[in-house]
Amino acid sequence: MSQVLHTMLRVGDLDRAIHFYTHVLGMKLLRQSVNEEYKYTLAFVGYGDESQGHAVIELTYNWGVEQYEQGNAFGHIALGFDDIYSACDKIRAAGANITREPGPVLGGSTHIAFVEDPDGYKIELIQRSQATEGVGS
Numbered sequence: 001m002s003q004v005l006h007t008m009l010r011v012g013d014l015d016r017a018i019h020f021y022t023h024v025l026g027m028k029l030l031r032q033s034v035n036e037e038y039k040y041t042l043a044f045v046g047y048g049d050e051s052q053g054h055a056v057i058e059l060t061y062n063w064g065v066e067q068y069e070q071g072n073a074f075g076h077i078a079l080g081f082d083d084i085y086s087a088c089d090k091i092r093a094a095g096a097n098i099t100r101e102p103g104p105v106l107g108g109s110t111h112i113a114f115v116e117d118p119d120g121y122k123i124e125l126i127q128r129s130q131a132t133e134g135v136g137s
Ligand SMILES: C[C@@H](O)C(=O)SC[C@H](NC(=O)CC[C@H](N)C(=O)O)C(=O)NCC(=O)O
Pocket: 008, 010, 038, 040, 042, 058, 060, 062
């Protein structure tokens, strides 16, 4: 059976990104690897390992590269939370930028919010509930 394994994000400060995804969004730092020859470090973060069926995020730090052009093509990574309102309170308290306050999707019933990670990538928080589990309503 095929599986979504990871989404790779290039980041300008690896420790800053790891702190955000672990301490602020509650993920685990699953593993790291250093490539001396090509001068980059990878850090995999997620709520569980790929072997358990979790899709994870591959944070890629190119040594000395502190910023990237974000462009206008990348959309977001979506995370499911039992309570996006308390998650947003925690994210706000950590000083991160909430670009769309939590609330129902316009014309829909699913509650969502959008936050930016330290490199400006958009992360969508989706309220998980019996009624809308996995439904993009
Ligand atoms: C471990 C596996 O999941 C990878 O994605 S390694 C792929 C490899 N990554 C790099 O070389 C990272 C440093 C590189 N300078 C970069 O910024 O990508 C790779 O082939 N990357 C090229 C790519 O287009 O992803």
